Amino acid sequence: xxxxxxxxxxxxxxxxxxxxxxxxxxxxxxxxxxxxxxxxxxxxxxxxxxxxxxxxxxxxxxxxxxxxxxxxxxxxxxxxxxxxxxxxxxxxxxxxxxxxxxxxxxxxxxxxxxxxxxxxxxxxxxxxxxxxxxxxxxxxxxxxxxxxxxxxxxxxxxxxxxxxxxxxxxxxxxxxxxxxxxxxxxxxxxxxxxxxxxxxxxxxxxxxxxxxxxxxxxxxxxxxxxxxxxxxxxxxxxxxxxxxxxxxxxxxxxxxxxxxxxxxxxxxxxxx
Numbered sequence: 001x002x003x004x005x006x007x008x009x010x011x012x013x014x015x016x017x018x019x020x021x022x023x024x025x026x027x028x029x030x031x032x033x034x035x036x037x038x039x040x041x042x043x044x045x046x047x048x049x050x051x052x053x054x055x056x057x058x059x060x061x062x063x064x065x066x067x068x069x070x071x072x073x074x075x076x077x078x079x080x081x082x083x084x085x086x087x088x089x090x091x092x093x094x095x096x097x098x099x100x101x102x103x104x105x106x107x108x109x110x111x112x113x114x115x116x117x118x119x120x121x122x123x124x125x126x127x128x129x130x131x132x133x134x135x136x137x138x139x140x141x142x143x144x145x146x147x148x149x150x151x152x153x154x155x156x157x158x159x160x161x162x163x164x165x166x167x168x169x170x171x172x173x174x175x176x177x178x179x180x181x182x183x184x185x186x187x188x189x190x191x192x193x194x195x196x197x198x199x200x201x202x203x204x205x206x207x208x209x210x211x212x213x214x215x216x217x218x219x220x221x222x223x224x225x226x227x228x229x230x231x232x233x234x235x236x237x238x239x240x241x242x243x244x245x246x247x248x249x250x251x252x253x254x255x256x257x258x259x260x261x262x263x264x265x266x267x268x269x270x271x272x
Contacts, residue, residue, distance in 0.1 A: 003265045004030045008063040010037035010082045011074035012044045014246040018254035019073065020051055031261050035066040037082060064089035069264065071257060076100045076189045092117040094260045096253060098196045099189040102182060122197040123256025126236040127225045129271045131202045137231040142202040144195065147173060147215040147222040152248045158187040169214035181208035194223060221250055
């Protein structure tokens with residue numbers, strides 16, 4: 001029988017709550033959250049009471065004392081504070097707020113130094129496995145075309161600074177941005193974790209091309225990946241569905257974390 005995977009959850013917002021809810025509903029998954037890292041301990045305690053969970057609320061620096069598996073579902077701003085102690089302690093870190101990696105690339109070197117694992121859980125993008133395989137040959141083009149719900153982009157500085165009218169996106173796609181993955185992650189750090197994930201799996205932040213549109217006619221974020229290499233050419237599209245609690249995040253994100261946790265103690269691995 002597969003061992004129980006015990007982990008610390010850092011962040012108890014929309015996605016973190018979905019992770020806990022999924023574990024409670026599916027006890028056969030053999031996953032157990034043993035502690036929570038949260039900035040607002042009072043708010044976190046209320047959520048734990050609602051879930052009927054009696055586990056400690058701790059600081060990120062304490063997390064490695066509770067488990068060597070740390071799940072980050074926090075924010076762009078707190079990304080480094082959450083995962084750096086875990087990396088230094090040699091933990092297996094599963095992270096989602098990887099838009100923050102663009103300004104914290106030294107964390108990758110830190111993971112190598114301390115023999116840690118920094119795993120990016122990104123179920124929102126198709127084709128990453130075939131891209132990693134194609135990278136063993138010569139990859140010429142990696143392009144991501146994303147259509148995002150306009151409400152997800154409201155309040156972003158890039159939108160304000162470029163006088164982009166998102167109201168038109170209610171009826172048709174509105175062009176937002178074209179450039180490198182590095183630029184996309186810097187302009188939209190809270191939304192374009194996908195750009196960083198795609199870049200790390202493929203040809204890097206500066207060579208990966210990103211196009212962004214606001215589109216209110218869709219059910220949720222739509223991502224199309226185009227890959228051209230000497231071993232394969234690929235076009236894949238994923239239509240993600242938004243969370244019923246927060247439309248800025250997709251339902252598949254929490255599921256990708258559960259899938260990553262299940263893999264840790266799985267006796268079979270699928271994919272390269």
